[in-house]
Amino acid sequence: MKPEPGRSGTATVREDGPPNDAELPGTGPSPVGGPEPSALSVPALTAPEVFAALNGSPRGLSAAEASARQTRYGPNELPGVGRGHVWRRLAAQFTDLFAVVLLVSSLITFLAYTLEEPRDPATLQLALAILGVVLLNAGIGFAQEYSAERTAESLQAMVPHTCRVLRDGEPQELPARELVPGDLVLLEAGDAVSADCRLVEAHDVAVNNAALTGESDAVARVADPVPDGPALEARNCVFMGTDVVAGTGRAVVCAIGTATEFGRIFRLTAEAPRQQTPLQRQVAAMARRVAGVALATGALLFAIRAPGGQPFVDTFVFSLGVMVALVPEGLPATLSVSLAIGVRRMARKHALVKQLLAVEALGSTSVVCTDKTGTLTQAEMTVVQLWAGGVAHAVSGVGYGPVGEVADAGAVRELLRTAALCSNARLVPPAGREGWRVLGDTTEGALLVAAGKAGLDPAEEEARTPRVAEYPFDSDRKLMSTVHRDGDDTYVACVKGAPLELLARCDAVEWEGARAPLTDALRDRVVAAADGMAAEGLRVLAVARRQVAGAHPALGDVESGLTLLGLTGMYDPPRPEVRDAVDACRRAGIRIVMVTGDHPLTAEAVARRVGIVRGPAPSVATGAQLDALDDAGLDALLADSAELLLCRVSPEHKMRVVTAFQRRGEVVAVTGDGANDAPALKHADIGVAMGASGTDVAREAAVMVLLDDSFASISTAVGLGRSVYRNIRKFLIYLFSHNIAELAPILAATFAGFPLVPITAVQVLAIDLGSDVLPALALGAEPMERDVMDSPPRPRRERLFSASVMGRILFLGGIQAIGVCAVFFWHIHASGIPYADFTKTDPVYREAITMVQAGIVVSQFFNALAVRTDRQSVFRVGLLSNPWLLAAGGFGIGLMAAISYAPPLQAVFDTAPLAPADWAVLTGFGALLLAAEELRKWVLRRRVAAPKGETR
Structure with missing residues (x-):
């Protein structure tokens, strides 16, 4: 991974002042990360110059100086994110447009009640009922969505709580937050690094930078000066949030808190905005349209009725009732709870979704930008092939557990023994919830595991052949050598490293069980074997040995005249289930792009193993190449590359790529496991993190x-997300179709000159919350359909209310509207009473409005059955296949019966008891709706030939 060009991230010293006056980076002086770079950079200094530049000492700081610097620079910690107060989070629930419309309606209704003479209790009941709806929706939304933003706290948690420093020449263990620039930190294998530091003493130090760079390999660190350049490429620096996996050393702190490279990622993450999901955008647009239609319709009816001599307050309350009828009061609560059902289903599939709306967004994912290490692979280096004497030996088993076999282990026993002796790693057996793990370099750990599979015990071999000298690996030699006592006065050198470098130092080879001269022909065969293993994406190490004179020979004597024992090939194995998951994503039309900090060759090898790359020449771009592209060039790269690998990338690169995909209209999911992935995870439409690793x-x-x-859980979650979206459309059709049935009789009564409303606002609220929410939830719980992953993702800009959805709403709502208008006017006309003589207390009028409410409830029961499928007959699916829907519909009808027959509820809703014949008529209209919808589906099936058979 490369950081942004020119950034060093380490302390600098100015040329125009003494070291004492140098501006040191810390949390105080600069929120951006320290002073501007000058000509003299810490990585380029010698150890004495580092102490001088940072006003430090080989004995560490004095206690007084450390205290003064802590006052100046502040604590070594990342600031917490300001959490919103609970009351603010709750108040946000009332900013939804539906909530605003209903709150205003409730307030106006209450004012109308105060202006009435005499005051009508029904008006007050309406005001309180509308307010109750708003409070209920807000409570459900708050309970479902309340989750604290803990990104910064988690970053802080990754910083170790204590560290070892030298103060006044004495080692001390201090809280990490008390570190200051200039402190001398003591490091050893297993330590977590507490700040950005410059090494001044290093003995075989190797660090794991995966949290910052995404690279799985441990990298060697040195204390020598290196040329100035990007901070993370400085081989003599270690960084906050990383781990020391091997060696010991001393380092001078040169950046703390937000001035560190880790702090830079903290700032990127804190600044990255959360993206609205497609459903959020569509629901917001729907709310604006519905609210606009409701207000316009209410105003129109008020304008029509007001000149007709009706009391002003009554006319206003009537118009308000129309508005309430058009606003789907139960939709926010239904949407929240339905999404929560999806969350629970995903949790059972090992995918924990923290934000409800993200469930649906998963279903519209069109691009997955996936990390490599720990996501596609197991993050455990494994030796899979050995080569010795011209013969390849397969090694079975994966991971750090010594379970597996080496083919013909006797032939490679000495090869593995030598490789194990020339290693500093240590295998740690399972403890508690942790399995086998490696302390130290993972490559060396893989060699120890392979030795164990061949029947060797590395600890016993080390005890029998103790180490007396070591020549650590460095990037110039590309070799590591150790010297061991092999008898009383006999010493043997064990060497491992890059094949070509080691081969150049060999003059013999173990061939068919005997030592043979390394001829040009044999040398070519070794090179061909190494190239073949590398072409398979394996990391190849060569192993050699020789007898040496004395315990401490010169390096030139150790690494010359060697006898080659063979080659080892290892890799980080892919997770076994990944290939099937990639295939499922391909079938679903989801594009997968690998975005990693690893080397391009390693990335391509893994991508081929898991099926992301199948063609001969995928597009591969590094972070440096992305820096050279402007936005138009990046857009062209993303558009023209069917198979794309992005390697050696930084957090800024990942965010830029995500933004570019979003600019092209894609819905982007990003996977990752390291701190370096956090900004892109937050900026993406869907950020997917690894829970275990x-x-x-x-x-x-x-x-x-x-x-x-x-x-594999990603593809499962996408399928569930698509299913959630389909179910949302089902219950939207269900909810909005009955809004037409509520509005139609009001409009019909207005234009027919009937002085009263065929359904009151309180009745509308009773339908919306008492009879509709549970069936809508049952529709939201419909199981995932078999063909859900066999179609491409829907376009990002596809409307929730598409033409087909609106057509079904109008079709079903129109049938319901005809039915309830018919029963209302039939009942009114059958009484023989003129329109002008009707009053609110008239028993016939109360029976008629009861018929309207019951007609809507009964027809919605049949409507719920009808909308379960788009084209297939509900009878083929099975009327009993969703028992929750039947129970919810039965509850709604039972509640309606209570409203009709229970005197206390009759008083609230102004209803009257219905006769059995009335219920029979209403049931007939409901059955007619279901029959009409079944006929529509039959016609559709006849017109549209389904290539894969009928689908729901």
Whole structure:
């Protein structure tokens, strides 16, 4: 991974002042990360110059100086994110447009009640009922959506709580927050790094920078000066949030808190905005349209009725009732709870979704930008092939557990023994919930595991052949050598490293069980074997040995005249379930792009193994190449590359790529497990973090966490997300179709000159909350359909209310409207009473409005059955296949019966008891609706030939 060009991220010293006056980076002086770079940079200094530049000392700081610097620079910690107060989060629930419309309606209704003479209790009941609806929706939304933003706290949690420093020449263990620039930190294998530091003493130090760079390999660190350049490429620096996996050393702190490279990622994550999901955008647009239609319709009816001599307040309350009838009061609560059902289903599939709306957004995902290490692979280096004497030996088993076999282990026993002796790693057996793990370099750990599979015990071999000298690996030699006592006065050198470098130092080879001269022909065969293993995406190490004179020979004597023992090939194995998951995403039309900090060759090898790359020449771009592209060039790269791998990328690169995809109209999911992934995880439409192996900051920045770290869970979650979207459309058709049935009799009565409303606002609220919510929830719980992953993702700009959805709403709502208007006017006309003589207390009028409410409730029961499928007959699916829907419909009808027959509820709703014949008529209209919808589906099936058979 490369950071932004020109950034060093380490302390600098100015040329125009003494070291004492140098501006040191810390949390105080600069919120951006320290002073401007000058000509003299810490990585380029010698150790004495580092102490001088940072006003430090080989004995460490004095206690007084450390205290003064802590006052000046502040604590070594990342600032917490300001959490919104609970009351603010609750207040946000009332900013939804539906809530605003209903609150205003409730307030106006209450004012109308105060202006009435005499005051009508029904008006007050309406005001309180509307307010109750708003409070109920807000409570459900608050309960479902309340979750604290803990990204910054998780970043802080990754910083170790204590560290070892030298103060006044004495080692001390201090809280990490008390570190200051200039402190001398003591490091050893297993330590977490507490600040950005410049090494001044290093003995075989190697660090794991995966949390910052995404690279899985441990990288060697040195204390020598290196040329100035990007901070993360400085081989003599270590950084906050990383781990020391091997060696010991001393380092001078040169950046703390937000001035560190880790702090830079903190700022990127904090500044990255949360993206609205497609459903959020569509629901917001729908709310604006519905609210506009409701207000316009209410105003129109008020304008029509007001000149007719009706009392002003009555006319106003009537118009308000029309508005209430058009606003789907139960939709916010239904939507929240239905999404929560999807969350629970995903949790059972090991995908934890932290934001409800993200459930639906998963269903519209069109691009997955996936990390490699820990996401597609198991993050455990494994030796899979050995080569010795011209013969390849397969090694079975994956991971750090010594379970597996080496083919013909006797032939490679000495090869593995030598490789194990020339290693500093240590295998740690399972403890508690942790399995086998490696302390130290993972490559060396893989060699120890392979030795164990061949029947060797590395600890016993080390005890029998103790180490007396070591020549650490460095990037110039590309070799590591150790010297061991092999008898009383016999010493043997064990060497491992890059094949070509080691081969150049060999003059013999173990061939068919005997030592043979390394001829040009044999040398070519070794090179061909190494190239073949590398072409398979394996990391190849060569192993050699020789007898040496004395315990401490010169390096030139150790690494010359060697006898080649063979080659080892290892890789980080892909997760076994990933290939099937990638295939499922391909079938679903989802594009997968690998975005990693690893080397391009390693990335391509893994991509081919899991099926992301199948063609001969995928497009591969590095971070440096992305820097050279402007936005138009990046858009062209993303558009023209069917198979794309982005390697050696930084957090800024990941965010830029995500933004570019979003600019092209894609819905982007990003996977990752390291702190370096957090900004992109937060900026993406869907951030997906690894739950088991991921860092806390990645888990908190993401909206979905894979509890089993399985990429396969992503495809399952996408399928569930698509199913949720389909179910949402089903219950939207269900909810909005009855709004037409509520509005139609009001409009018909207005234009027919009937002085009273055929259905009151309180009755409308009773239908919307008492009879509609539970069936809508049951529709939201419909199981996932078999063909859900066999179609491409819907376009980002596709409307929730498409032409087909609106057509079904009008069709079903129109049938319901005809039915309820018919029963109302039939009942009114059958009484023989003129329109002008009707009053609110008239028993016939109360029976008629009861018929309207019951007609809507009964027809909605049949409507719920009808909308379960788009084209297939509901009878083929099975009327009893969703028992919750039947129970919810039965509850709604039972509640309606209570409203009709229970005297206390009759008083609230102004209803009257219905006769059995009335219920029979209403049931007939409901059955007619279901029959009409079945006929529509039959016609559709006849017209549209389904290539894969009928689908729901």
